[in-house]
Amino acid sequence: MSALKLDGESVLGSTPLEYSFQVEEGEHLVVIGQNGAGKSALLRILAGLLPLTKGTLSIGKQIVDSPVENIFLPPHKRPTVLQLQTGAVFPHLNVAKNIAYPLRQMKTESKKIRKAVEETLERFQLSEIRNRLPHTLSGGQLSRVALARSIAANPRILLLDEPTSSIDIEASSWIDEFLKDLRTTLILVSHDPVEALVIGQRILVVDNGRIIQKGTPADVSTQPTNSWVAKFLNLNILTASASGFEAKIDGGGSLRLAEKWNERVNISFPSSAISLYTNTPDGSPRNVWEVTVKTLHSDGEIVRVGIEGPFKATAIITQESLDHLDLRLGTKCWAAIKANEINVTPKGSLG
């Protein structure tokens, strides 16, 4: 049974909205799309801040919004927490109290609240500013507080609207890792491709108040509906166990890393970073493996090549290279990638 299922319509001002999709329990769905596409509107519908005008929204087994049946469960009764795009950190509460806020609503014991707040402060590097009021914080600090508060709330379904857009790269990369490993059902709006691919188990592309594409990152990136989506998704993501310079890919194969790691890691590299060779290459690329061409999607001048060796990946090469290498479905060749092109982030650990 799905965690959440929406098939309905609404309207924002004069913009008609129409969505149909579902999310599985524990699944991480990333919503992408241009400015004004209707991403925030979608989250508002799910959270109960924007009622449907038609259709049905169910969370778990329960119908929570259905104009025909005259059902509308208000926001505070839904098992969702929506972090608005503006963050909406309460101006009258200090950092620690903002984080404690959702816990207070649940009648959690105050001891447990204190502990949870402490942990969250620690995790989001907010301990030093725990007693500061929001108007004394920087933009990025505010975003961290907002996210910390949403995480502390620990809802069944977490709805995040561009939570890392003003957070610095170092913090946002571990935050992305953290979100990736979260077992909560998560729907995240993002403008950052890396974030989308690290976190998203499925991608929803929204345009003009409608869903124009949905699928796994691999599906969406090998067959993007339009150039905007194509540009957005240009990454391969793998999980692996690293020891020293070597990462053993889950499911088989291994990759050489630029730095030593000794833990479970996430590995990402641009599709365009994979080079294909007909004979074993010699040079700085430390990683060379044998692959078979499984899919070929040409988009005018560039070609997305689905390759399978010990693990699956997508390579993006030019039409010219394709012709030169004479690749066809089933062709065996060598894939190479430089260790430095591989972005490694630890899995599970934070900061």
Place this chain on the structure above:
Amino acid sequence: MSALKLDGESVLGSTPLEYSFQVEEGEHLVVIGQNGAGKSALLRILAGLLPLTKGTLSIGKQIVDSPVENIFLPPHKRPTVLQLQTGAVFPHLNVAKNIAYPLRQMKTESKKIRKAVEETLERFQLSEIRNRLPHTLSGGQLSRVALARSIAANPRILLLDEPTSSIDIEASSWIDEFLKDLRTTLILVSHDPVEALVIGQRILVVDNGRIIQKGTPADVSTQPTNSWVAKFLNLNILTASASGFEAKIDGGGSLRLAEKWNERVNISFPSSAISLYTNTPDGSPRNVWEVTVKTLHSDGEIVRVGIEGPFKATAIITQESLDHLDLRLGTKCWAAIKANEINVTPKGSLG
């Protein structure tokens, strides 16, 4: 003579701030640093929203803030326009009127204002929503309006605080291009490495209310003061004239592109995307050129290699590769990069 020169101190709450730097006429300076580092505070000082407690700030020949001399030029008299991190689009004015606002202050003829507004609306793809009030706009649309307004103001010195953080990737990439080509003196705060390197002629790294590094992107990226900076800057940027699949780099050399272009373009690629070979490689990388190793900076396990051929670039390879290839200062070798790794954006044209 410099366009702006700051050597002073101030304080925000209990955070002491101390900055010393200058910007040349027409120069583009990008300010980077972690959340709460003091980037926004720096811009506020320059704009006159946060007075100095010590030292001097001069713009052109004029001292605009000097507590000792009891000089303080208020914000509206300074030739600066600061776009706050929140955007601060006026809620009571529609999109077009927001953009016209700064022009109205300058007693520009209303005909000229209308024309400038029209152009700006067009350029920022806001024509369709020109009559909408801010509360009916999406987050990204608001950011666009804020930026459009700052650009329309056309000040001598433009101060932008994370202007593209909620703008979608397609739009932010042409906006970056647009800003890059702007002849106005520009100081920009950004968390986006690509943006920083596309726009920044010089980089200022701020930490803890102080400037910890300043220099050209090349300088800063070859010798980053800390790992945060190193991670941030990992790009090569070149300008070129493209015709068909070939881009003739200004100053010499050429690169093969993945798509056809027929105009002046900006070219960027990650330093880690450059592979080095001791003999000519054969494979999908379309671009291979001969280079000499000019600098070598090792950072434990990775090495930044300054290479010079027809043009200069930085390559990032592993220590292991370095040992394997036996590279030293002066070594001649081959550099290769896949056409797909090269990010091309038109120079001058927009949208």
Place this chain on the structure above:
Amino acid sequence: MRTRKPTLIPPPIAIFGTFAMLLILVPFIGLAQRTPWGSFLSILGESSVRSAISLSLLVASVSAFICLILGLPLGWILARSQSLWMRLLRAIVLLPMVLPPVAGGTALLFALGRRGFVGQKLDEWFGITLPFTTTGAIIAATFVSLPFFVLAIETSINDLNRDFEESAMSLGSSPTRTFFSVTVPLIRTGLIAGLTLSWARALGEFGATITFAGDNPGRTRTLPLELFVALESDPNRAVVIGMIMIIISLGVLITLRGRWIGQK
């Protein structure tokens, strides 16, 4: 803001809110019950009542306008100035509310009357005497209603996000222009509330007016004065005049405030 399900009123809020509404409404129901509606039209038709109506509207409206012109700057200063003196000024501004209007009217006479320390000079230098003139009635009404307006403005400005004004200034707008082009439009709600309060207060003003401006038919005899004299002699007539005041103000408030708020 955005379209949404009509706000549900939480029960405790609904209960207390209704109670508050009743506290205000019930006395007016009492008044309506006792109104001799038969004589309503004939009293409304009297020329003295007609002239009192138009004088009342004139005095209340001019006084609200003066509140706007004088109170807006004062509210801004009180909200923005950080000097310690402001604490004293902020309290002084409220004094006209604290003093019963008759006493306020006496104070006005002490200052602006023919023998008052300012009125004397006005008389000597310009030949102006304020008591017994419509100007005097307007001054009395303004004196008692200015505090509401100033406090409404001060509150709104205090709550204002400074980002907008700072942006405006950075965009080249002088403090004065920023005030008019950004601050004032952004405190629109508070401004309307202030205008409404001061207009309503000025309309109902009696004590200070009778004391300072006296009761001169056509010049200072507003509806409350007409009502008061009637209360002394003919209570039924007083009730009708009260109803006239209520109907007029409901009409004005519903039309104007509805429109203002509706535009939002």
Place this chain on the structure above:
Amino acid sequence: MRTRKPTLIPPPIAIFGTFAMLLILVPFIGLAQRTPWGSFLSILGESSVRSAISLSLLVASVSAFICLILGLPLGWILARSQSLWMRLLRAIVLLPMVLPPVAGGTALLFALGRRGFVGQKLDEWFGITLPFTTTGAIIAATFVSLPFFVLAIETSINDLNRDFEESAMSLGSSPTRTFFSVTVPLIRTGLIAGLTLSWARALGEFGATITFAGDNPGRTRTLPLELFVALESDPNRAVVIGMIMIIISLGVLITLRGRWIGQK
């Protein structure tokens, strides 16, 4: 907000603001000039004056408190409810300001007096009569000061960014809890303004009190009533009582409001 150069007051604003301040201040200077300071302390020492002072403070404070309890919900409803009826209710809320207080007191008698359509039942069923009691004085004061409070609240809530309340609800807070934990703290400035206005108005309340609650030393004779009695017989004494009222309210307003605003 952030540290910054003290705000410079633009000249036109300073000029008009000063003028407004003078309009308020000058009459009080007039009053102070005429005050027989020699008899000030002896009048202040009178037991009747003392009891009027404490009664006044009691009535004004209790009435401000009732405004808080009743007006806060009503202000919320008026700001949030989108029904067309609200336009009418919004105008009705202001009526107690429009009607001169004496007329308002009469309306209160019509409704809550022993013969009033509500007062009758109160008397029959519970044996409660309100006129001539301190409770009656409090009701009269509340009736006239509630509009200020409600309008201040309504305005603040109207200006509130809904994001915070929406977030609170999404974080699991019920509408009632959201109201108390988010809405109320965020409209703090407006709330304080409303309390100040209604306290000040209640302190100065005379007309409705004397009409509805009568004048009874110790029970309903507040300072304004004491002042009124003095006005009939001994104007100098009246001036002194006026000064006492001014000094008391300045003291209270400077201390409390200064503290409230200072905490911000």
Place this chain on the structure above:
Amino acid sequence: SQDKTDVKIMAAASLSDAFLEITEAFEAQTGLKTSLYSAGSATLATQIIEGANADVIALANEQTMDRIVVSEQVAPEYRIEIFASNHLVLVTPLGNPASILSFADTVGKKTAVCAPAVPCGSLSYAFAEQEGIELNPASVEPNVRSVRTKVELGEVDAGLIYKTDVTAGLEVIEIPELESLTTMYPIAVINGADLTAVGFIDFVLSEAGQAILGRYGFERPYEN
């Protein structure tokens, strides 16, 4: 209501000082407890008509008492007594800046009188008619007090007020003709009051009561 006073007296505001003394004397003599309420005559009348719980009411004019009678609040078994009278005087500010020596001198000067609808006003207008002078006042005030304030502060050059309202801040112009135009102060027992109320009225009419009233400037009724 549950208050323990024996006699609840309502008296017009202009009587309040005199009645305070009278009630004290009454309490001293009888040992009964009284309580005194004062307000404008019209306000008191409204309060009584709306059911105020009082025993005795003393007003500053007969017209207002008529309203109470019409509403049948006065105990019919007892007479309404007239306990004092008062008459108008012409007053000017100290120093008499407009040099007014007679009523005729007020013509063309700034004057203040009570509104014709209230007793002091009807007396004033009656007097003016008697003297053949057309009143053209700067202000027609709703009560004596506000006429007095305007004269005291010099806003007007002269005004007609009750003799009992004269203060040290005024100059009185002697006009004998005014003394014949008097206003009467009625006192009555309210429905439901017991005999102590009658006792109080008797005290007011007694020598002791009249002496106190005399000290406050009131005249005995029908003296002339």
